[in-house]
């Protein structure tokens with residue numbers, strides 16, 4: 443019997459890539475970025491990651507797993523931390539159990555936000571929320587054959603995100619109240635997906651990577667930029683985190699940067715906003 447070479451290119455076949463959470467906003471962007479590969483895109487209906495995958499996919503036949511499935515309801519995780527952990531911790535362990543190189547995604551919310559300069563990979567995490575704690579445990583569950591990509595404030599043309607919420611609210615009212623004392627890096631999923639492609643294709647070392655848009659702003663700044671770029675007439679009333687009480691605490695400052703010399707650099711968040719809006723208009 444002739445054995446297939448483990449490197450798909452040398453074996454003369456396309457790379458086989460499994461994407462979890464494929465109907466989420468990052469899942470969508472990764473499907474586009476990896477369209478040149480042989481992609482198995484699994485929505486939640488096709489694989490609920492709280493359960494092992496079983497024998498649906500021949501395990502030896504996967505070259506890469508892009509694990510985006512996650513419990514992303516930050517407030518909901520406070521009242522059901524076990525439910526969040528089943529997805530974010532056990533789900534990541536199940537993705538790692540497929541034994542292919544893994545890309546898994548984590549969050550700036552693993553930090554407590556007390557720093558005043560960007561968080562880098564060597565900074566100690568200290569999540570303030572149940573969601574942040576499950577994501578941190580999920581990082582450990584990914585194992586050693588994984589790129590653990592911490593990213594921040596994702597938005598894209600599909601799914602639930604701040605950009606789409608602002609556009610919906612602006613269609614209904616003249617003014618929106620937005621938190622002006624939390625600072626982060628709004629990151630366009632299309633730019634993140636391209637950076638993931640670089641990490642994988644150039645076989646950068648496995649481990650922790652901070653990958654977020656250049657620049658930083660508050661949610662209120664981001665809302666104003668959205669209305670400026672779209673020409674939508676809507677005022678932004680800046681409020682404090684205390685005025686906008688939510689079940690889960692959020693870090694006041696969660697700007698992340700990479701201290702790795704070979705980290706992929708993303709465009710500025712405002713460029714990401716323009717690219718996303720252009721995609722939404724197509």
Ligand SMILES: NC(=O)c1ccc[n+]([C@@H]2O[C@H](COP(=O)([O-])OP(=O)(O)OC[C@H]3O[C@@H](n4cnc5c(N)ncnc54)[C@H](OP(=O)(O)O)[C@@H]3O)[C@@H](O)[C@H]2O)c1
Pocket residue numbers: 462463464465466467468469485486487489490491492509510511512513514529533547548549550577593594595596597601602
């Ligand atoms: N969104 C952000 O601002 C942000 C910031 C930093 C890091 N991240 C991380 O980036 C990754 C991608 O986030 P995203 O914004 O693309 O999230 P998303 O749009 O909420 O997508 C997550 C996907 O996972 C699915 N899912 C939930 N539970 C599942 C389960 N048990 N089995 C299989 N699929 C399940 C969801 O399906 P349903 O819709 O049916 O529930 C959804 O399609 C996540 O790891 C997230 O923690 C996100």
